[in-house]
Amino acid sequence: MREPILQLTEIHKSFPGVKALDGASLNVYPGQVMALLGENGAGKSTLMKVITGIYTLDAGEVWYENISVSFKGPRDSQQAGISIIHQELNLLPALTIAENIFLGREMTNRFGAINWSAMYQKADQLLARLKVKHKSSTILGELSLGEQQMVEIAKALSFESKVIIMDEPTDALTDSEVDALFTVINELRDEGYGIVYISHRLKEIFEVCDDITILRDGKFIAEKPVAQIDEDKLIELMVGRRLDEQYPRIPCVHQSNCLTIKSLSGEAINNVSFTLKHGEILGISGLMGAGRTELMKVIYGALPRHTGDIILEGEVINPCSTLQGLQHGIAYISEDRKGDGLVLGLSVKDNMSLCTLKSLSSGWQLKHQEERSAVNDFIGLFNIKTPSMDQVIGNLSGGNQQKVAIAKGLMTKPKVLILDEPTRGVDVGAKKEIYQLINKFKAEGMSIILVSSEMPEVLGMSDRILVMHQGQISGEFSAQEADQEKLMACAVGKNHNEVAA
Numbered sequence: 001m002r003e004p005i006l007q008l009t010e011i012h013k014s015f016p017g018v019k020a021l022d023g024a025s026l027n028v029y030p031g032q033v034m035a036l037l038g039e040n041g042a043g044k045s046t047l048m049k050v051i052t053g054i055y056t057l058d059a060g061e062v063w064y065e066n067i068s069v070s071f072k073g074p075r076d077s078q079q080a081g082i083s084i085i086h087q088e089l090n091l092l093p094a095l096t097i098a099e100n101i102f103l104g105r106e107m108t109n110r111f112g113a114i115n116w117s118a119m120y121q122k123a124d125q126l127l128a129r130l131k132v133k134h135k136s137s138t139i140l141g142e143l144s145l146g147e148q149q150m151v152e153i154a155k156a157l158s159f160e161s162k163v164i165i166m167d168e169p170t171d172a173l174t175d176s177e178v179d180a181l182f183t184v185i186n187e188l189r190d191e192g193y194g195i196v197y198i199s200h201r202l203k204e205i206f207e208v209c210d211d212i213t214i215l216r217d218g219k220f221i222a223e224k225p226v227a228q229i230d231e232d233k234l235i236e237l238m239v240g241r242r243l244d245e246q247y248p249r250i251p252c253v254h255q256s257n258c259l260t261i262k263s264l265s266g267e268a269i270n271n272v273s274f275t276l277k278h279g280e281i282l283g284i285s286g287l288m289g290a291g292r293t294e295l296m297k298v299i300y301g302a303l304p305r306h307t308g309d310i311i312l313e314g315e316v317i318n319p320c321s322t323l324q325g326l327q328h329g330i331a332y333i334s335e336d337r338k339g340d341g342l343v344l345g346l347s348v349k350d351n352m353s354l355c356t357l358k359s360l361s362s363g364w365q366l367k368h369q370e371e372r373s374a375v376n377d378f379i380g381l382f383n384i385k386t387p388s389m390d391q392v393i394g395n396l397s398g399g400n401q402q403k404v405a406i407a408k409g410l411m412t413k414p415k416v417l418i419l420d421e422p423t424r425g426v427d428v429g430a431k432k433e434i435y436q437l438i439n440k441f442k443a444e445g446m447s448i449i450l451v452s453s454e455m456p457e458v459l460g461m462s463d464r465i466l467v468m469h470q471g472q473i474s475g476e477f478s479a480q481e482a483d484q485e486k487l488m489a490c491a492v493g494k495n496h497n498e499v500a501a
Helices: 044-051 074-080 097-101 116-129 145-157 175-190 202-208 231-239 292-300 322-328 337-341 348-352 368-381 398-410 428-443 455-461 484-491 496-500
Strands: 006-015 018-028 032-037 059-064 067-069 082-085 163-167 194-198 211-216 219-225 257-266 269-277 281-286 305-312 315-317 330-333 416-420 447-451 464-469 472-478
Touching (some): 018 032, 018 044, 018 211, 032 044, 032 175, 044 163, 097 116, 175 202, 194 202, 257 292, 269 292, 337 398, 348 368, 398 428, 455 484, 472 484
Parallel strands (some): 281 464, 330 416, 416 447
Antiparallel strands (some): 059 067, 211 219
16 A cells, blocks of 8 residues: 555635635655646645645645644745645746745855855756756846746755645746656656646646546545546546537638738747638647747737738738737737736736726726626626636636636727637636637637647647747648648748648
8 A cells, every 4th residue: 555645635625605625635645746637726726725834724634744734834834845836936037046946045154144156056956957058147037938937846846845746837838848847757756756746738647647636626536547547537537527529610711801911020020921811710839939929919019010011901000009909909818817917916807807998988987887797798608717706816716817818808809819828727628618719709700819839729729820930930731731740840940831742
């Protein structure tokens, strides 16, 4: 019999109007990687906050190294040997990498002064282990989002913990960074660490995990070895029903052009041209750093345009700000919902209506009833799980926050909807709901640009696909001719003709 190093049994936790955990359980074994899976709102984040002492449980027990424990906070759990790598970065951009890793526990000499050389040396060793090609004296803000995530991982490793919790650790990583992380996970497993791995990317679960624990609606559903379960059964256990068709694409009736981009150049993009039709989903694929997001932000007005034309329904436009982009009928849903898309301290209602306050106002007076009615309609349409529209959005699960972010854009009634990584950090059940909503608005004639790092998503939902490489379009494929090999070949630099030959 395996003895767990960390064990949670029959955990209950309630908040006003919400029962977040209802008998949840979790076993973490030394030298094993335990996947913790469930839909958004299943209770995964709440359970992690119980483990690390952020939340006090209402009922149940936490056992660590065969001792019943009750941590008073994150520092208490860290000192005991439990570290967590959060999905959202918890770093300070103005400090160096080393200062971020050892913040609040700096290495000192016998006189009490900071021992900079020892601290940088130790931090450099951690970065080398993760194959991060930066010195630890580098200012963190100079790093890409993926590189900053690797620093967060290095910070967790620096505690030399016995249990490491990884919450969506690959969400912002490139393929090479993911490979480096998996190498480290395998090393940690061999060294006897217990690892909790939370991810919505099911492919990763089968690649790196030993066991799976599934939660649904705050309840423990199952614990199974990875070798004894397949993806279809896993999804069924997570959502409580079968998902017969993961990508429910509907036919596109090609109509007239809605958006035409001619020789567009700007930050990180060069001489890009394409068209977008009414009622079409245009997929944008490519590796991180290819210029996909920069292209979308230039079209939307969030980044300056250097040369080229943006033609919307036959009219040349020049959005120089996000406000002008919205006024022209272009809505952009950012890949970074918490950084660019939402105000976490505001309510669901205030976030959703933020871009439409002018249309919901009469003179200086906001039409409160009309606002609440519109927000309530979108809460129902998107099946957003919230006690009320007045709930602070930071208290919602990631998937429900994403639904609010998309609804916020749709409330502006856009002609063009740009979705940048719309299902990042979203579970399979919520993904299906988002895809069905995308199809609903597509059927109504809305023009949609879908930017995604997930090739199955791009292939499954798009009518046409553009591939970007180093700021340019390297390939264009219809849904019928596209496949993962062709997209990847163009993503790494081959052009369409080379791939098609």
